[in-house]
Amino acid sequence: MQALQFNAKLSPHENLRLIKTAVPQISGPTDVLIKVAFAGLCGTDLHILEGKFKNCSDKFVTIGHEFSGVVEEIGAQVQGLNRGDKVGVDPNRPCQSCKFCRRGQVNHCQNGGTRDAVGIFRDGGMAGFCLVPVDQVHLLPSSLSLEQGVLCEPLSCLLHGWKRLESALGGILPGARVLITGAGIVGNLWVSMFHYHGYRNITLSEPKEGRREIVKGLDTGCTVLTPVELGAQEDGVDDEQDGFNIIVECSGYPPALQEAISMSGRKAVVVIFGCAPTGSPMNLYPEEVFRKELTIVGCLVNPNTYSEALSLAANMGDRYLNFDKLGVKVFKLTEYEKALSSLKAGEISKAVFHLTSSI
Numbered sequence: 001m002q003a004l005q006f007n008a009k010l011s012p013h014e015n016l017r018l019i020k021t022a023v024p025q026i027s028g029p030t031d032v033l034i035k036v037a038f039a040g041l042c043g044t045d046l047h048i049l050e051g052k053f054k055n056c057s058d059k060f061v062t063i064g065h066e067f068s069g070v071v072e073e074i075g076a077q078v079q080g081l082n083r084g085d086k087v088g089v090d091p092n093r094p095c096q097s098c099k100f101c102r103r104g105q106v107n108h109c110q111n112g113g114t115r116d117a118v119g120i121f122r123d124g125g126m127a128g129f130c131l132v133p134v135d136q137v138h139l140l141p142s143s144l145s146l147e148q149g150v151l152c153e154p155l156s157c158l159l160h161g162w163k164r165l166e167s168a169l170g171g172i173l174p175g176a177r178v179l180i181t182g183a184g185i186v187g188n189l190w191v192s193m194f195h196y197h198g199y200r201n202i203t204l205s206e207p208k209e210g211r212r213e214i215v216k217g218l219d220t221g222c223t224v225l226t227p228v229e230l231g232a233q234e235d236g237v238d239d240e241q242d243g244f245n246i247i248v249e250c251s252g253y254p255p256a257l258q259e260a261i262s263m264s265g266r267k268a269v270v271v272i273f274g275c276a277p278t279g280s281p282m283n284l285y286p287e288e289v290f291r292k293e294l295t296i297v298g299c300l301v302n303p304n305t306y307s308e309a310l311s312l313a314a315n316m317g318d319r320y321l322n323f324d325k326l327g328v329k330v331f332k333l334t335e336y337e338k339a340l341s342s343l344k345a346g347e348i349s350k351a352v353f354h355l356t357s358s359i
């Protein structure tokens, strides 16, 4: 089978390779061998390939932590899954025995979880087949396509952020002024999520024209602006009275977050969702946080939300989870260089590989 592998310790010119390798074999009683259908490339992957994400394996690993596929073979003790089932994979497997896991805070697991995630530390989905323990494999609802299945991992992270936002707000506030910064796939999914929950006063800021056009096509009535246009619009607004009530930072660019916070209203909740490069600073004015009573919320991956994200994805359906509308483009694995350059250029919101053609 073909596999796209990365080695984060090598320089950006030599850290990615497409190789031919053997199909992995079931070796344990709880293993599931998945014939991969679709695998998504996300912002975290780009950060890894640019060498901005330090917490990675130091040998070649098959990339891809967002993928869907069909069960090819199961270990002797696997129950509830059969050959031919459509499945999605939660890349994170908490150890269940560290201090954080014992408190139910599995996304902070000190042994497993993000520290040995599939597609970052263990071989992931950008290959013809992937071997995963059964507890990370989820049956897709029958109404979800394999294409939509690839969005369940980012949606599970978004759902964690949504829960953190709702608890900070004390409920759903459909009348709130919402600002989203960054229109990659997560920004687009956040716009969709707010619209799905009845929010109609949504503004999105994005510097790349191609990406702004994609957001307009989501048909949510969202106001789409460049960062400069956003600044000009908010110049005429008394931020304390009428500033944004909810801000979701999806660009991973600290200056965008700093600017957004200056546009927040009293009691606003600021969700830091985009993954900024390690060590990148910004200015924060404690007096402003104090005076406005801001709540700043971080969101780390998807603790126990994958399963619920499948139901959410099924309910959102094609109205929201449509590749064309979301700006998701499908590539063959051999086109990985083209996929990366389209993603970096902002011509698409996400690159997804169709693997069934690459075995």
Ligand SMILES: [Zn+2]
Pocket: 042, 043, 044, 045, 065, 066, 154
């Ligand atoms: Zn991701």
Ligand SMILES: [Zn+2]
Pocket: 094, 095, 096, 097, 098, 099, 100, 101, 102, 108, 109, 110, 111, 112
């Ligand atoms: Zn743990």
